[in-house]
Amino acid sequence: MATGELNPNHYQAQRAAKVVQHYLNTRYGSPYRLLGLHRVHSGNAEDVEDSGRKYQLEISVQEIISNTTEKCSAEVLFPRGGQQRSPQVQASCEEHLKINTTAQEEALYQQYKMNQSLLSAQNLPDSYGHIDPDMKPFWHLCIVASSFIMLNESSENTLYNMAQVANITQLATENDQLKFDCHVLLHEMVSQEIIHWKLLFTWSPPEGVKVQQMEQLPHCHHCEKPPNTN
Numbered sequence: 001m002a003t004g005e006l007n008p009n010h011y012q013a014q015r016a017a018k019v020v021q022h023y024l025n026t027r028y029g030s031p032y033r034l035l036g037l038h039r040v041h042s043g044n045a046e047d048v049e050d051s052g053r054k055y056q057l058e059i060s061v062q063e064i065i066s067n068t069t070e071k072c073s074a075e076v077l078f079p080r081g082g083q084q085r086s087p088q089v090q091a092s093c094e095e096h097l098k099i100n101t102t103a104q105e106e107a108l109y110q111q112y113k114m115n116q117s118l119l120s121a122q123n124l125p126d127s128y129g130h131i132d133p134d135m136k137p138f139w140h141l142c143i144v145a146s147s148f149i150m151l152n153e154s155s156e157n158t159l160y161n162m163a164q165v166a167n168i169t170q171l172a173t174e175n176d177q178l179k180f181d182c183h184v185l186l187h188e189m190v191s192q193e194i195i196h197w198k199l200l201f202t203w204s205p206p207e208g209v210k211v212q213q214m215e216q217l218p219h220c221h222h223c224e225k226p227p228n229t230n
Contacts, residue, residue: 001053001156006043013043015159016055020074022151022160023089024061028097029144029209031137032104035097038062038069052080053156061093065140070096078156086152105205108137112170112178119170119180138168138180141209145201146184148211159189166196177202177210183217195219 006013014037021037029035038060048054055076060069072093079085112119124139125131131139142165150160166183173179182199196217202210 001045003045003047006045006055008040008043011159012045012156013040013055013057015154015156016043016045016076016078017057017059017074018159019076019087019151019154020057020059020072020089020091021061022147022154023087024091024094024097025144025147026151026209027094029140029147030105030205031108031140031203032065032102034064034140034143036062036064041071048077050080051077053078084153084155087154089151102205109178109203109205118172119168121165122167124165124168139165141180141201141203142168142182142184142199144209145180145182145199145211146186146197148201148209149184149197149199149214150186152214157190161187161189163187163194173202177204177207 002012017037017040021035024035041058041060043058044056046054046056055078057074057076059072059074061072062069070093072091074089074091077088079088119138121135121138124135124142143162146162150162154160162184164185166185168180168182171179171181179202180200182201184197184199186195186197187193188195196219198213198215198217199211200213202212
């Protein structure tokens with residue numbers, strides 16, 4: 001791995017910047033707010049004695065639904081050691097991304113809080129890449145929840161995207177959170193492996209997404225490959 005100034009388009013800078021995307025989604029993502037990496041402007045890497053490897057990045061983050069961009073300075077530390085530990089991330093643009101409850105979010109929350117029948121959906125997107133408009137907020141919610149996995153599992157040698165929601169089921173709850181059981185397919189771009197995970201998470205407009213459980217499922221040899229959503 002190179003140290004010093006990095007080519008912004010090179011895999012080292014891109015992989016570290018993707019970790020920032022996952023981090024920001026875990027903190028600020030919602031059914032109507034999804035953050036993506038727009039561009040890496042510059043990057044620098046250094047070995048930090050006894051700690052790991054630190055990346056300093058200047059990036060642009062895109063709010064995908066509203067199609068707005070925000071410049072951001074970020075620092076990513078990949079811990080050293082044999083055991084997989086999640087990267088440590090700091091980002092300068094967090095003040096601009098704080099959760100701001102919208103009328104859309106509140107309406108969605110109230111609709112599914114009061115529904116007599118609990119939500120259940122499969123294959124988001126389907127084999128043609130289509131998602132029903134009513135299901136898009138839940139596709140976004142699953143991406144946000146999956147960002148907790150992708151952040152936790154990321155290293156300098158990985159590059160994760162969420163490929164598909166195999167199924168999502170709303171669960172009954174007695175508190176103010178909506179609760180979901182979800183089976184997601186993650187695409188690890190370096191190995192080209194499709195990895196199945198089971199997630200249990202909650203969401204409400206003031207609290208955001210909170211992941212309660214995440215479990216990697218055994219490799220599925222007979223499963224159909226999800227549509228390309230990169």
